Amino acid sequence: MTSAQSAPGTLRPGGRTARTRAAVRDAVLTGLGEHGYPGLTVEYVAEHSGVHKTTLYRRWGGIEGLVADALELAGEDDWSPPDTGSLQGDLRALAREAADSFTDPVQAAAPTAIIAAAFQSDRAADALHAFYAERFSRCETIVRRAVERGEAPPGTDAGAVVRAVSAPLYFRLFITREPIGHALADQAAATVVAGVRAGVFTAAADS
Amino acid sequence: MTSAQSAPGTLRPGGRTARTRAAVRDAVLTGLGEHGYPGLTVEYVAEHSGVHKTTLYRRWGGIEGLVADALELAGEDDWSPPDTGSLQGDLRALAREAADSFTDPVQAAAPTAIIAAAFQSDRAADALHAFYAERFSRCETIVRRAVERGEAPPGTDAGAVVRAVSAPLYFRLFITREPIGHALADQAAATVVAGVRAGVFTAAADS
Incomplete structure (x- = not known):
């Protein structure tokens, strides 16, 4: 292992290193893309990640845990929302992306495949919820800048x-x-900008 | 059979009468609600509709055909969109419904379950598409009245x-x-009303 791979925060509890976890994530995402959630097997992930099946079961429990962790890791990227200088420009760029x-x-x-999996697996649904919650919290800076x-x-x-x-x-x-x-x-961006200007989003909503 | 059940338009090609079709639809929708799309079987539909399994296979082909036809029949109702006297009132009532x-x-x-099924079955996806296309075309009267x-x-x-x-x-x-x-x-209704007033929906969009 290089020092980067064993840096604090990349070594997970239970010895799940960043490298193993990334290989497993890649295999899970590739498998989801190829076969969908109903067709994804632990055997496939083992074969494509080079991690033994018994290790996958021990560390991730099975397909549900593998999918949830792959999505969690996919959310740990350095993506940042567009910054075009205007609310409409930012929202348009976000929607186009x-x-x-x-x-x-x-x-x-x-x-x-993960959106589909959430209909069949509560763990996938929870992971999807967490992924979007984190992703949209990054996007909120667009609105803060617009207020400023x-x-x-x-x-x-x-x-x-x-x-x-x-x-x-x-x-x-x-x-x-x-x-x-x-x-x-x-159209979606322009509609929301019109709503923002009309003060629609200053009233309390459910969330 | 009563005369209503054998009225023109209710008798389907292949002798699929309105009564049989409705019983099958009810069984399919109940089964989807109870077991979801992956768990729905022709056996379940036969048992709950009183229609023999071989008849179901012959007339509907299998689960995909049963789900698609149940959705098609579910769309043949007399639902009409709200008519409150204002665009915002109508859109709000529609969203609340x-x-x-x-x-x-x-x-x-x-x-x-049908939204979930559309991820796994192209026929379910096509049926879902057709259902919403028809449903939203009924809703367009809301906007026509608002223009008037x-x-x-x-x-x-x-x-x-x-x-x-x-x-x-x-x-x-x-x-x-x-x-x-x-x-x-x-909030959704108010946002769209703001967009409508701002002319966002008079520009060409993809659909």
Whole structure:
């Protein structure tokens, strides 16, 4: 192991090193993309990660634990939300990024499989919830900057704003099963900006 | 058979009468609610509909065909969108209706199972697409009335408006896995009304 791989924080309890965990995550995400959640097996993950099946069972418990941990690790990246200088520009870039990632079949495969898995596995649902909660909390800086610039009223619910921008894209992808693209992304961003300006997001919502 | 049951349009090709079809639909929806799509079997549908297994296979082909037809028949109801006298009132009522139906576990079970099934079955995905296309086309009257009342600019994309209102609810239910309620429904409606007033929905989008 290199010193980077054994640095504090990358060595997990139970001796699960960062390298092993990353190899397992890659195998899980590849397998989800290829076979979907119902078709993913511990055997597949063992074969594609080089980690023995008994080790996978011991450390992750099985497929549910493997999927949850892969998603947790996937969330530990250095992604940061767009910073274009305006609320509309930032929200549009955010929505376009989501549209682009889900219209690329290679990029879309694993996330789609995890969204599907959440219908069958409570652990996958919890992991998905945690992934998006963390992801959207990073996005809230978009709204904070907009408030500072005077583009959004103080007290605007940043979490609700960034979720509202993504919602129409996911809704058409996974519920109504309709095509999406940049025009829909731009429309979603413009709608939410209009809502922000009208003060809709300063009122209390459920979340 | 009564004359109503054998009226033109209710007798399906292949002798699939309205009564048989409704019994099968009820069994499919109940089974989806109880066991989800992965757990639904032709045996279950036979037992709960009183229709013989071989008949189910011959007429519907199997589980995929049964689910698709159940959804098609579920869409043939007399539901009509709310008519409160204002765009905001109509969109709010529409969003609250969706929120209510998905926060009631009994009502939510079958639709949730069909949304899940669409990840595993192209036929279920096509049926879901057709169901929502028809459902949202009924909702477009809300926007037409708003244009007539001067609440929405002429040329407003009615389909995009009614989808945008529902999107945040479904997004939190099935993607971010967060709670929903009337406050979120009202926020979604108010956001879209602000977008409509700002002319966001008169520009061309993807759909």
